[in-house]
């Protein structure tokens with residue numbers, strides 16, 4: 635693996651050799667080292683460009699696809715990842731594509747499987763269509779705080795879940811945060827279960843979410859995130875549910891009037907790498923990338939929690955906010971118990987037990 639240092643040395647070696655051929659070398663080399671260039675040393679410039687283009691040529695471009703926009707803490711995390719990787723090696727040029735420019739979550743996962751995209755950081759909910767055990771993260775009202783989520787995801791349970799995606803030609807490298815999801819709609823304030831009756835709610839492409847909203851009396855429909863804003867604008871759906879940063883920073887308040895603090899489920903983001911691309915990298919390169927994915931993930935979580943507080947305050951200025959009382963939260967939880975029972979077998983009884991036992995350790 636070529637480090638910054640080795641490239642620099644390579645540069646020096648190239649210029650030195652070329653200067654040697656051109657005569658008057660002594661003077662030339664002194665000028666280069668200073669880093670200043672003057673007109674009569676044209677030749678060294680040329681070789682410099684040559685070596686820069688060699689580096690670029692050998693650089694591999696790694697594209698990251700995310701669905702949220704460039705104001706979101708996930709985008710900040712992705713730029714942090716780029717900075718960390720590119721500060722450690724010249725081997726990679728990291729390009730970040732936000733707002734689903736390349737693909738929505740589900741399609742991006744498929745592209746990784748085919749090796750036509752290198753990195754995506756989707757919500758775990760669409761991943762259930764590929765690895766059913768990921769359904770544990772969609773069981774409502776299980777994780778009680780971001781801190782608990784960190785303990786579970788950064789522990790043996792989280793490691794096990796990351797390993798599970800390998801069966802799908804994916805490499806799971808780190809846990810980032812999407813956050814606690816809250817309901818918005820354009821029809822009426824939602825303060826109790828009955829207020830949900832018949833509301834057309836967009837959900838992620840995930841059977842557990844669909845069943846949960848159906849059980850609560852709403853009329854849910856699965857849809858990619860990239861189609862959501864237009865669907866709300868055109869009234870195809872009445873509402874949706876997402877963490878506060880996404881609701882504010884995607885300007886959902888322009889097409890939604892009511893916000894309810896349901897906090898009904900915590901959704902992680904997972905940092906995924908294409909296995910076929912991963913297997914082509916050297917162990918050193920893999921270490922740089924996985925270390926950066928973890929470090930940028932920690933940065934993303936901190937930023938996301940700050941943003942969640944800032945966004946809720948901002949949204950209270952644009953929308954009618956309804957706090958859900960503890961008693962009403964209890965009714966929500968009781969109402970969807972059959973959904974959890976139904977999906978335990980789909981997800982896998984053992985993994986659900988393991989998840990709930992792990993949670994009990996911390997809450």
Ligand code: TK8
Pocket residue numbers: 700701702738739756757812838858859875876877880901
């Ligand atoms: C963005 C999605 C989004 C998720 C959703 O690609 O689909 O509502 O919450 O963050 O991952």
